[in-house]
Amino acid sequence: MQAFSNAVGQTKPKMQDRAVKEGFQPLKKASTMPTSPRAPPAPPSVDALRIGDLADLRAQDLSKLYTFAEDREEIYISRLREAVAIKGVSAWVENRPKIVEMLEWAKAWAERLGAAEARFVENPKKGEDATLPPLLLITFAAETNLPHDKVRTVCAYGHLDVQPAKKDDGWETNPFELTEIDGRLVGRGASDDKGPALSWLWVVEAHRKLNMKLPVRLKLLYEGMEEFGSEGLPEFVAKEAVPPQPRFNDIKREITLDFKNAGWLSDVDHFVISDNQWLAKKTPCLTYGLRGVAYFEVVVSGPAQDLHSGVYGGSVHEPLNDLIHLLATLRHPPSFNGMHHERIRVPGLLDDVPPVTDDERAKYATLDFDVEQYNREDVTGAQLENATNEKTLMARWRFPTLSIHGIEGAFSDPGAKTVLPRRVSGKFSIRQVPNMTSSRTEALVTSYLESQWAALGSKYALEVKMVHGGPAWVSRCVEINQ
């Protein structure tokens, strides 16, 4: 693969050389490039320098691609079957070599499809954990005549590791053997995330087979530790997101971007996280926001040891009893009515939640979502908080929640142990929406619980801890050329 081996490790900073090397089609000579202005132009923003036009993309007839893909369903399924059989479970340390095998499988495909670059980079945290698999970086060159810095770059992210799966977890079939059940393909990683992640390769393949040009530079970033907390990925992103620097070229009298010290991600215009859920069963879904989470632990510490209720019960205050009273103050009961977020009792918590606009309401009205089907197939057996499509989706997406998850230290085995636990901690979390900050959430929750604790009159010490705080993320979802 000549194009591949040439491009790997290349360090030439010159834009033309780099673009020619990446390209499958020869690029126009410098003389046919747009004429340079006489005087140095005012420096445009990096964004303005980066955005080319999408004329090539618009000119393509995509229906050929769809037909091609439909016709090759069996081929895609057989490849997914191969991938599912590779047991790259990131939580099983002894299986980490299997993740590397899976990444190598994808790398080999990228090379076969003429990637300009397909290489492993060592996991940035490998020094701390030698079993961490590398990250796989793939670039397919754009087949346009645009100069390097005018080509749009789309980067798709996916992960090729999977969660653990065992037959006795309740699988009806071998999780690592792709099986069709009632028209659905069942196998560990089939939808999360091998199917979607690898589809990008098949998109490129379809272009090659149909002799269609790739209108954008396509980068694929595959990791192998997502199901174990994406170890090393934040460090990789921080390092590789260093942007190119605008530089005035004295000879050509124009401003170009210098990619010499820029990171691998620095030319990315559009990022696609190919690891998400679909809203409906048949309509693809563009996820442009995620709620964050603030996770809390409230600890009540009582006597030095557990006590027996028959012997000591009645003579002592009970930590678990007090904790349950406290947790019950977090939300109003169902009889209070209103939506989930309206029953959260922490004062001020909803202050930063933006009101629903008419535009937003109009968007919800057109979504392909059926609350009846959701109830039947997705949350089987659960009682819904709201009966309408709009309220159900808003409660899932654009309003905060407060959910109690568990109590550590409480008796939870089968049988009837009459213990008075000495120390218990309640776990709950708040899903945060845009404009809420973890620090404000922490302050509001802590102060509310401390005041409720004082009002309850418990004789024991309370400790409120926010063990994790992540903000919501929301991105623009309008078409960039508008």
Ligand code: MN
């Ligand atoms: Mn996933």
